[in-house]
Amino acid sequence: MVRTRFAPSPTGYLHIGGVRTALFNWLFAKKHGGQFILRIDDTDAERNVKEALQPILDGFRWLGMTWDEGADVGGPHGPYYQSQRLDRYQAAVKTLLDKGLAYWDYAKPEEVKAEREAAEKAKGSFLYSRKWMAETPAQRAALEAEGRKGVVRLKMPREGTCRFHDHIRGDMVVEWVTEQDHVIQRTDGSCLYNLANVVDDHDMKITHVIRAEEHLSNTARQIFIVDGLGIPRPEYAHLPFVAEPGSKNKLSKRKIAQYLKNPDFKKVYDHGQAIAQKIGLTTSADTFNPVIVDFFREVGYLPDAILNYLVLLGWSLDDKTEEFTREKMIELFSLERVNSAPASFDPKKLFAFQERYMQRLPVEEKTAMALPYLERAKLIASPPSAEAKQTVMEIVRAAGDRIKTAGDVLDYADFFVADDQLAYDEAAFEKRIRKPPEAVGLLRKFAERLSTASAFDAASLEKLLQDFVQAEKIEPPQIIHALRVATTGKAIGFGLYESMALLGKERCVARISLARGKA
RNA sequence: GCCCCCAUCGUCUAGUGGCCUAGGACAUAGCCCUCUCAAGGCUAAGACAGGGGUUCGAGUCCCCUUGGGGGUACCA
Numbered sequence: 031m032v033r034t035r036f037a038p039s040p041t042g043y044l045h046i047g048g049v050r051t052a053l054f055n056w057l058f059a060k061k062h063g064g065q066f067i068l069r070i071d072d073t074d075a076e077r078n079v080k081e082a083l084q085p086i087l088d089g090f091r092w093l094g095m096t097w098d099e100g101a102d103v104g105g106p107h108g109p110y111y112q113s114q115r116l117d118r119y120q121a122a123v124k125t126l127l128d129k130g131l132a133y134w135d136y137a138k139p140e141e142v143k144a145e146r147e148a149a150e151k152a153k154g155s156f157l158y159s160r161k162w163m164a165e166t167p168a169q170r171a172a173l174e175a176e177g178r179k180g181v182v183r184l185k186m187p188r189e190g191t192c193r194f195h196d197h198i199r200g201d202m203v204v205e206w207v208t209e210q211d212h213v214i215q216r217t218d219g220s221c222l223y224n225l226a227n228v229v230d231d232h233d234m235k236i237t238h239v240i241r242a243e244e245h246l247s248n249t250a251r252q253i254f255i256v257d258g259l260g261i262p263r264p265e266y267a268h269l270p271f272v273a274e275p276g277s278k279n280k281l282s283k284r285k286i287a288q289y290l291k292n293p294d295f296k297k298v299y300d301h302g303q304a305i306a307q308k309i310g311l312t313t314s315a316d317t318f319n320p321v322i323v324d325f326f327r328e329v330g331y332l333p334d335a336i337l338n339y340l341v342l343l344g345w346s347l348d349d350k351t352e353e354f355t356r357e358k359m360i361e362l363f364s365l366e367r368v369n370s371a372p373a374s375f376d377p378k379k380l381f382a383f384q385e386r387y388m389q390r391l392p393v394e395e396k397t398a399m400a401l402p403y404l405e406r407a408k409l410i411a412s413p414p415s416a417e418a419k420q421t422v423m424e425i426v427r428a429a430g431d432r433i434k435t436a437g438d439v440l441d442y443a444d445f446f447v448a449d450d451q452l453a454y455d456e457a458a459f460e461k462r463i464r465k466p467p468e469a470v471g472l473l474r475k476f477a478e479r480l481s482t483a484s485a486f487d488a489a490s491l492e493k494l495l496q497d498f499v500q501a502e503k504i505e506p507p508q509i510i511h512a513l514r515v516a517t518t519g520k521a522i523g524f525g526l527y528e529s530m531a532l533l534g535k536e537r538c539v540a541r542i543s544l545a546r547g548k549a
Numbered sequence: 550g551c552c553c554c555c556a557u558c559g560u561c562u563a564g565u566g567g568c569c570u571a572g573g574a575c576a577u578a579g580c581c582c583u584c585u586c587a588a589g590g591c592u593a594a595g596a597c598a599g600g601g602g603u604u605c606g607a608g609u610c611c612c613c614u615u616g617g618g619g620g621u622a623c624c625a
């Protein structure tokens with residue numbers, strides 16, 4: 031049984047790089063009919079774990095990446111919170127100590143630091159002198175009598191090599207001398223990552239450790255612990271980093287200000303910000319930006335589009351295939367085809383996937399996604415009336431591909447504002463209504479025809495307008511542009527006839543008259 | 550400093566010694582379509598980091614350099 035895991039720390043938000051790592055774990059487990067475990071790395075953050083964890087769990091659930099065991103759902107190999115597993119870690123420390131593979135050390139931090147700096151000055155590699163190592167209870171007592179506090183360190187071999195196979199990097203060989211006597215238990219009795227990780231993975235029966243490249247250098251020391259504990263080694267696969275837009279630096283949530291200088295990143299960010307503002311979301315760039323999953327959820331992206339983009343970040347099937355449903359992803363994913371070079375995150379390309387997925391979504395589903403945005407912007411009642419739903423569906427249908435994320439429906443807010451509250455795009459008004467000498471007159475004449483029109487559907491309106499154009503001996507654009515600005519307030523939008531049909535006769539006539547008044 | 554990993558268009562990538570005058574996608578530019586804006590169609594521009602080898606032949610194998618990243622914590 032294949033078992034993989036992802037172990038986020040409760041930081042309050044779900045990072046896109048983490049999702050990519052989790053996705054590969056999830057995919058690998060599903061592909062092999064295995065299980066995916068969500069463990070929580072909360073060793074140092076005891077406070078507000080619940081609040082800081084919720085957005086992460088919500089994010090994964092929204093993306094549809096469910097876990098078989100772990101936080102919230104429990105399971106037979108818990109607890110799944112590291113903060114609740116201290117006894118397990120201490121037991122492992124004791125085993126290592128008993129086997130002589132770890133030792134009590136009473137050096138003060140500054141004493142070790144001094145040794146390290148001396149080694150660096152001599153341009154050599156650092157190796158702790160083990161000067162304050164205590165091998166017997168008597169030695170311990172003596173050092174403690176001096177007022178020293180003990181930590182437990184790994185007694186790493188100083189000759190020979192550690193060999194292991196990595197599914198992505200191939201065969202790895204690490205000289206043991208290059209490894210330090212890493213601390214595994216602090217003076218306060220708490221344990222460190224390398225130890226906790228190994229213990230948890232074993233207790234939770236993890237078969238494949240699939241994680242980011244930053245852990246490649248941690249692997250040898252973890253293998254030392256694994257072997258020392260006499261437990262079986264898991265398989266390893268170290269994924270390349272997800273890098274910043276346009277660079278090879280590791281993607282970080284702390285550098286948003288810098289990413290915003292990237293035009294592609296900024297475009298996606300601005301698009302999301304505009305929507306957030308319209309629905310009254312208070313946001314700050316630190317917590318609401320295209321590096322955080324919640325951003326995409328709030329702006330109305332599709333989870334499938336995000337997953338499809340993410341699976342391609344470091345993995346590919348061949349030279350052509352780019353689109354994968356969840357089922358196909360699971361079927362076709364393999365570690366063998368994971369790239370070894372870092373991949374930089376490109377929100378523009380993610381957006382392109384979003385567009386494609388949105389285009390294929392049935393109108394009913396798009397409408398269902400769009401309604402909450404109009405409700406939150408207070409443009410329609412909440413819950414919406416059947417009539418409002420119908421109108422929104424017609425707008426969504428008419429808007430077609432223009433609605434790229436669900437929040438884009440807010441571009442058509444002018445259908446919901448009162449006629450006398452309609453805001454006009456000044457530049458467009460000037461260009462299409464005030465400036466052309468014939469515009470106002472044409473609008474007046476056309477409004478007259480409109481008010482006597484018997485049918486008000488798009489096709490009839492088109493006919494009506496064509497007849498008008500012929501009668502007046504003008505070109506269609508002369509009246510079309512003026513009409514669009516007069517009825518919607520804007521120079522851009524979907525088909526004019528559809529717009530007018532949606533507005534209905536009375537509102538069209540009223541808006542034209544109001545516009546003439548302002549001209 | 551020391552140890553380790555990585556290197557194909559701006560970006561994601563295909564490429565596992567001859568099929569590569571390097572293919573696809575996003576982005577970019579131009580044209581077409583057109584009531585605006587999208588969408589769509591067509592076209593263009595755009596890469597093997599550099600230097601040495603090995604080989605009949607190298608993007609593909611080896612070495613060096615350069616660049617990027619990670620580790621070297623009583624962080625994860």
